[in-house]
Amino acid sequence: MAWLETLITDTPEAGFELAIKLARMGVKYTQPDAEVRDTLRKEYAASADSLTMASHVVAVHYQTVAAANNYWK
Numbered sequence: 001m002a003w004l005e006t007l008i009t010d011t012p013e014a015g016f017e018l019a020i021k022l023a024r025m026g027v028k029y030t031q032p033d034a035e036v037r038d039t040l041r042k043e044y045a046a047s048a049d050s051l052t053m054a055s056h057v058v059a060v061h062y063q064t065v066a067a068a069n070n071y072w073k
Contacts, residue, residue, distance in 0.1 A: 008068060015065040019064075023058045
């Protein structure tokens with residue numbers, strides 16, 4: 001994975017942005033067809049449950065990034 005060199009970030013905000021990227025890349029690897037992703041996005045964009053699950057995935061990634069950064073202490 002050449003796009004991911006490290007989990008280390010300068011700030012918690014940068015760590016959160018990295019968590020979002022990790023979540024998005026997970027979707028991209030799972031469904032590599034951009035057209036299919038675009039079609040599906042219309043469905044989950046209006047679903048509170050889907051959006052909550054997406055937020056959960058980002059939160060799990062953020063926990064990982066935070067731990068890798070010793071919680072920015």
